[in-house]
Structure formats: C-alpha cells, structure tokens
Amino acid sequence: MSKILSDLLFYPFDKASLELPKENEKSLFINCEYTNDVSSLKNVSAVQHFKPYADTWERHGVHSTPTCPNDTGHDFVFCTLPKQKEHSKALIAKCLQALQEKGTLVISASNDANGNRLEKWITALGLNTQSLSKKKSRIVWATKNDLNQQIFDEYLSLSHARELSIGDYNFHTMPGIYGWKNIDQGSQLLINALDQPLKGNGADFGCGYGYLSTKILKQDNVIKKLYTIDADYNALECCKKNLGPYTDTHDIQFLWHDLNTRPDTLAPLDFAVMNPPFHEGKKTSNDIGKNFIKTAHQSLRNSGQLYMVANVHLPYELLLGQLFKKVEKLTEKSGFKVFKATK
Numbered sequence: 001m002s003k004i005l006s007d008l009l010f011y012p013f014d015k016a017s018l019e020l021p022k023e024n025e026k027s028l029f030i031n032c033e034y035t036n037d038v039s040s041l042k043n044v045s046a047v048q049h050f051k052p053y054a055d056t057w058e059r060h061g062v063h064s065t066p067t068c069p070n071d072t073g074h075d076f077v078f079c080t081l082p083k084q085k086e087h088s089k090a091l092i093a094k095c096l097q098a099l100q101e102k103g104t105l106v107i108s109a110s111n112d113a114n115g116n117r118l119e120k121w122i123t124a125l126g127l128n129t130q131s132l133s134k135k136k137s138r139i140v141w142a143t144k145n146d147l148n149q150q151i152f153d154e155y156l157s158l159s160h161a162r163e164l165s166i167g168d169y170n171f172h173t174m175p176g177i178y179g180w181k182n183i184d185q186g187s188q189l190l191i192n193a194l195d196q197p198l199k200g201n202g203a204d205f206g207c208g209y210g211y212l213s214t215k216i217l218k219q220d221n222v223i224k225k226l227y228t229i230d231a232d233y234n235a236l237e238c239c240k241k242n243l244g245p246y247t248d249t250h251d252i253q254f255l256w257h258d259l260n261t262r263p264d265t266l267a268p269l270d271f272a273v274m275n276p277p278f279h280e281g282k283k284t285s286n287d288i289g290k291n292f293i294k295t296a297h298q299s300l301r302n303s304g305q306l307y308m309v310a311n312v313h314l315p316y317e318l319l320l321g322q323l324f325k326k327v328e329k330l331t332e333k334s335g336f337k338v339f340k341a342t343k
Contacts, residue, residue, distance in 0.1 A: 003033050005080035008108045008139050010037040011132055018104065018141060025075035028098050030068065031091055032080050034060050045069070047094075049176075049233040051258045066233035066256070073100045081109035081118065086158045086175035088114045092121060093155035099144045106141045124151050161238050166211075172241035173209045176234055178277065183211055186336040187275045190309040191215045193330040193338040200270030203227040203299065205259050205292055210239035212273050217246045225251040227266060231258045260291040268301040275309045290319055297323045297343060306341040 009032065012018040021027050021041055029038070029046045034056045038044055046064040048054040057064035077095045081088040088109070095105055107122070109115040115138035119129045122140060126148040131140045161174040166183055173180045191212065199222040204213045207228040217223065228243065230236045233256050240254055257263045259276075276292040289310060296306045306324070310316055312335055320327045324341035331338045 002080070002110065003035065004135055005108045005110065005137060006033040006035040007037065008134060008137055009078045009080070009106050010035070011134055011139050012106065012130075012141055015132060017130065017132065018106070021076045026071075026073065027076040027078065028069075028074045029057075029062075030077060030079045030095055030098070031082070032078060034062070038062065047098075051231040051233070051256055052260070054233075055258070068094050068098055072098055074098050074103060075100065076104050076106065079105075079107045081107060081114050082176065083110075083113035084175055085114065085117075089121060089155040090159035090175055092125075093152055094159055096125070096144055096147065096152065097156065101144060103144050104141060105144060106139070108137055108139045110137050112136070121155075124148065125155075126151075161234075161241065169214060171209055171211070171214075172238045174234060174238060177209055177232060177238060178235070179208065184208075184275060185334060186309040186311070187211050189331065189333060189336050190273065190275060190307060190338050193309075194307060195330060195340065197221050198271050198273075199223065201225045201227075201267050202271040202273070203229060203266065203269050203296075205229055205272055205274035205296060206231075206276055207239050208232075208235050210242040212275070213239065213252075214242055216273065217243065217250060223250055225253065225267065227253045227255055227263075227269075229255040229257050229259060229263065231256070259295050260288070262295050262298045266299050269296075269299045269304055270301065271305045271307065272296045272300060273307045286314060286316075289314060289316055293319055293323065300343045302343055304343045306343075307338070308341070309336055309338045311335060312337050 013020050023042045026043045027041050033053050044062050046057040046062050047068050048064050049066045054064045077099045079095045109118050118138050118140045122129050122142055126146050127142040129140050129142045158175050161172045163170050163172050201224055207230045213228050228239050236254055236256050243252055255263050276289040320341050326342040328340045330340050
C-alpha cells in the first residue's frame with residue numbers, strides 16, 4: 001500500500017469534481033493509510049487489517065477496526081487497492097456493502113496495480129463511474145445504486161476465508177494474505193533444515209496463515225507454548241482456523257502485532273522461527289527483516305535459538321553475527337539461505 005494512494009483519494013475534491021462530506025455525513029476509510037486530509041472531516045472511522053497502519057489511525061484519534069463494521073449506512077466510503085486482483089475485488093464489494101444507497105464510493109489504485117482495471121470492475125457492478133489520473137494512478141468514484149447483484153456476490157465471495165489444498169495439508173486462507181494459494185518455498189526449506197526437535201516456549205514471527213506453525217506442531221516437538229504473531233489480522237484469523245486442531249493439546253497464543261517491536265505479553269522464548277517479509281509496497285527493505293531479528297534476539301532467553309530463512313541476496317549475516325553468540329548457515333538452496341542463530 002502506498003501513502004500516495006491515500007492522498008490521491010482527496011484529489012477529486014481538490015479539483016471540485018466532488019464535494020467534501022458534510023459534518024453530519026459518515027465517512028469510512030477501508031484499506032487506507034492515514035493522511036492529513038482526513039483531519040478536515042467529521043464522523044470518520046477506518047477499517048485497517050495491517051497493524052502498523054491501524055495504530056496510526058488510532059494515534060490520530062480515528063477509531064479503527066480490522067474488519068468491516070455491520071453499519072451499512074455510510075455516506076462516503078474511501079478505499080485504496082492493492083496489487084492482488086482477487087483481494088481488490090473483495091475490497092470493492094466490502095466498500096459497497098458499507099455504503100448506503102446513493103452514497104459515494106471513492107477508490108484509488110496504481111496504474112500497474114489494478115488502476116487500469118478499476119473502472120471496468122466498478123462498471124460491471126452496474127455503476128456509472130467518473131475518474132481522474134495523477135501520479136501514475138487512477139482515482140475513480142461512483143454513486144451506489146441498482147447494483148448488479150450477481151457480480152456483487154461474486155466479488156464479495158472473494159472476501160471470505162476458504163479451505164484450499166496446499167501441499168500435503170488443507171489450509172484456510174484468503175486473498176490478500178502473502179502466498180495465499182501456495183507454500184512459500186523458503187518456509188518449506190526452513191522446515192526441512194531444522195536440525196533438532198523444537199521444545200519449550202516458541203514463536204512463529206510473521207506466521208501468515210500458519211504453515212510453519214502447523215508443520216512444527218505436527219512434528220514430534222515438545223512445545224510448551226507457541227506464539228503465532230503477525231501484523232496482518234486476516235492472516236492471523238486464518239492461522240487460528242488452521243491451528244484449531246492443536247489448541248486442545250497445546251498452549252497457542254495468537255498475537256496481532258507489528259514485530260518491529262517486541263510484544264509486551266511475550267514470555268522468554270526457547271526458540272523462534274521466521275521467514276520475514278522484505279517489501280514495503282513495491283520497495284525492497286532490509287530494515288523489516290533486521291527489525292524482526294532484533295525483536296527475536298530481545299525475546300529469546302540465553303541459549304535460545306532463532307531459525308530464519310531469507311533470500312540469498314538479503315544481507316542479514318552481519319547483524320546476526322553482532323547479536324548472537326553463534327550463527328550457522330544450515331543450508332543454501334534455490335535462492336534461499338537458512339540460518340540457526342544461538343543467543
């Protein structure tokens with residue numbers, strides 16, 4: 001998601017193509033970052049499943065929830081679209097579901113991430129669109145009326161978790177989650193590279209829909225407590241479904257948290273596993289993985305072990321060597337490397 005896309009939602013108002021919401025009109029922002037233009041509006045709320053952005057809305061005094069509210073009476077609904085096609089269509093449907101009849105929908109998307117499809121998708125719903133272009137992006141708006149129910153139901157169905165056969169398991173997953181239709185090759189390599197049984201208190205940093213946690217619990221590991229932690233609320237909800245069969249026999253804690261910092265409720269860990277993200281929007285960022293490593297180091301007890309996988313080109317060795325007593329490369333294959341770091 002780009003901050004630019006959230007700023008562009010106000011471009012039609014700047015150009016006098018639309019009038020700003022009145023004080024008594026309710027505005028809802030779905031999948032948007034906070035932008036300073038929001039401060040000019042009253043009766044604002046937000047839906048944001050990504051924890052860092054949700055926290056930013058709250059810090060600016062705007063109530064944020066990770067899922068869409070039952071309130072369907074919003075006068076304006078604003079949304080920025082991601083690159084993933086199914087997720088984008090699902091978001092359009094959720095916007096329209098939250099919007100009252102004759103309410104105004106305003107959506108922005110980068111041209112190379114569904115901006116060139118946006119008007120077509122909304123027109124297919126039976127709505128008349130208007131649009132503007134700026135900064136290699138498209139801003140489209142429309143009034144909700146006489147929806148094509150069949151297309152709307154088709155888009156809305158993409159917003160629900162579904163069970164897919166992925167590898168040797170059936171996983172609950174949904175569009176918008178990283179790698180939602182497959183097993184990440186790096187995560188698979190990490191599991192295959194584990195050189196000893198895992199035991200005690202552990203954590204899956206950036207757990208996604210729960211592939212690593214499922215594999216760990218499936219093995220003969222003596223797990224006392226397992227924390228599954230992700231900044232994506234939707235991924236964590238799918239993880240809960242996928243680890244449901246293990247909750248009767250294991251103490252599993254599900255934390256919606258941004259792992260750039262250590263969760264306050266985390267007990268000292270005997271082990272942590274992770275396949276950290278390395279993108280912020282379209283940009284590669286080593287800082288995310290480095291912060292994950294720092295958080296893992298803070299969370300592990302002495303002699304605790306971090307198992308992590310990363311793309312071979314990402315420069316994590318220096319930081320691992322600075323923080324940990326011993327660092328071993330367990331394997332390097334297919335463009336990935338797996339490390340075991342002992343505190």
